[in-house]
Amino acid sequence: MTDLRRRVVLTGAGGRIGSAIMPLLPASWDVQRTDLEAHQGIAALDVTDADACQAAFTGADAVVHLAAVPDPTASWERLLPANVVGTHHVARAAADCGVRRLVLASSVHAVSAGPDQTQVRAGDPPRPANLYGATKAWAEALGSWVAATTSTSVVALRIGCFAAQRPSADTVPAREMSAWLSPRDAAELVRASVEAEGLRFEVANGISANRYRFADLQDTMQRLGYRPVDDAWSSD
DSSP: OOSSOEEEEEETTTSHHHHHHGGGSOTTEEEEEEESSOBTTBEEOOTTOHHHHHHHHTTOSEEEEOOSOOOTTOOHHHHIIIIIIIHHHHHHHHHHTTOSEEEEEEEGGGGTTSOTTSOBOTTSOOOOSSHHHHHHHHHHHHHHHHHHHSSOEEEEEEEOEEOSSOOOTTTSOHHHHTTEEOHHHHHHHHHHHHHOOSOSEEEEEEOOOOSSOSBOOHHHHHHHOOOOOOOTTOOO
16 A cells, blocks of 8 residues: 555444544555445445445445444443444445455443453453443454455444543543543554454454553553553543
């Protein structure tokens, strides 16, 4: 990708994470923003429409899939269309279009049933404590399937507690602070996931460089070249 700008399709671009990271992504990328409804430079893409996914991903170097119902309390009826069916269509279309890298937004909720005092590692198997987390475990399973059977490589990101502002210890539980992911670290995480070489299938933890960490970052930093800078316990 030295002569041409890297074309990256971003689903869920109008959501909290998508809208926050867009200005922070590499200027060398040609980012095609999509969401359920078109507005302000964002093209319409319903991820439950398999044909629409195929059309949107044709010619893309990478697909970053953020579109989902992000509610840990959501019912099966709410989660099924986007989180289950939609993620399948995105994965299938990315593979069918020969996309080099598919980045799937998983979540720390995929491993939320683990012991409270145990730090989560990227190699830990899924152990969700809610249906939302189960749909993210499904996303990871789809990523493994695509990477094992097609030329598309996959990174599944277990995203932590994303928030635009640094959390306050006065109002936010320590467990959530330890899983904080800032906007600039989220953008760095996406950059690293798209640009990292020599990968087939990776599950990576996605939190900031917090002093106390819900999830270990050693593997993510080593395998992806991820370099977080923000700390929930720092005032800088």
